[in-house]
Amino acid sequence: MRLLWAEADEIWNEYHEREGFGGYVSADFVEVYQALLGLQDQVDTVLEWGSGLGVVTIMASRLGFQAYGVEVEPILVEHAEELAERYGPDAKFATGSFIPDDYQWGAELPGNPSRTETDSRAAYDELDMQLDDFDLVYAYPWPDEHGLYLDILRNHSGNSTLFLSYDAREGVSLARIESDTEES
Ligand SMILES: C[S@@+](CC[C@H](N)C(=O)[O-])C[C@H]1O[C@@H](n2cnc3c(N)ncnc32)[C@H](O)[C@@H]1O
Numbered sequence: 001m002r003l004l005w006a007e008a009d010e011i012w013n014e015y016h017e018r019e020g021f022g023g024y025v026s027a028d029f030v031e032v033y034q035a036l037l038g039l040q041d042q043v044d045t046v047l048e049w050g051s052g053l054g055v056v057t058i059m060a061s062r063l064g065f066q067a068y069g070v071e072v073e074p075i076l077v078e079h080a081e082e083l084a085e086r087y088g089p090d091a092k093f094a095t096g097s098f099i100p101d102d103y104q105w106g107a108e109l110p111g112n113p114s115r116t117e118t119d120s121r122a123a124y125d126e127l128d129m130q131l132d133d134f135d136l137v138y139a140y141p142w143p144d145e146h147g148l149y150l151d152i153l154r155n156h157s158g159n160s161t162l163f164l165s166y167d168a169r170e171g172v173s174l175a176r177i178e179s180d181t182e183e184s
Contacts, residue, residue: 047131071094
């Protein structure tokens with residue numbers, strides 16, 4: 001994994017000022033890796049929302065999950081696919097939004113999705129999967145976007161889907177998505 005992390009860092013150092021990298025900030029990969037390790041007996045299918053350079057999806061694939069990533073920036077998907085060729089060829093990526101096309105935006109936004117792209121078509125058809133096909137969704141939302149992410153999951157994920165999220169201050173946390181979400 002260390003080679004993968006180092007190569008992702010190199011890509012970031014070289015290209016971060018280019019178009020398409022503006023919304024990309026990487027999580028602490030070690031923390032996310034450890035969280036995924038602890039979930040190996042509990043879930044099968046993993047979806048990374050906003051997969052950026054694809055590192056979490058590739059790690060999940062290497063750990064034996066069926067792992068998918070969706071990312072709205074085509075250049076990031078290209079880099080992710082190149083990394084996957086070397087470090088996790090079973091990882092699958094699609095370009096587009098993680099927000100389902102039929103997500104009902106209410107009059108009041110659940111949170112403030114200032115960093116999440118809200119106008120692009122969803123990527124699920126390209127994966128030939130739907131959101132409720134996944135046992136675990138991983139994302140790194142900004143703190144004020146957490147509510148939106150949970151609202152999408154409550155409305156479109158399967159019953160008992162797990163939501164693994166990363167926050168720069170809080171680290172990783174795991175929630176089970178049901179009608180009443182329980183933090184664990
Ligand atoms: C904070 S970065 C997280 C990168 C990676 N998941 C991680 O944890 O290291 C958020 C990523 O989400 C992407 N993104 C923003 N809105 C999106 C959307 N609606 N659908 C798919 N990707 C989106 C951004 O381009 C960016 O790469």
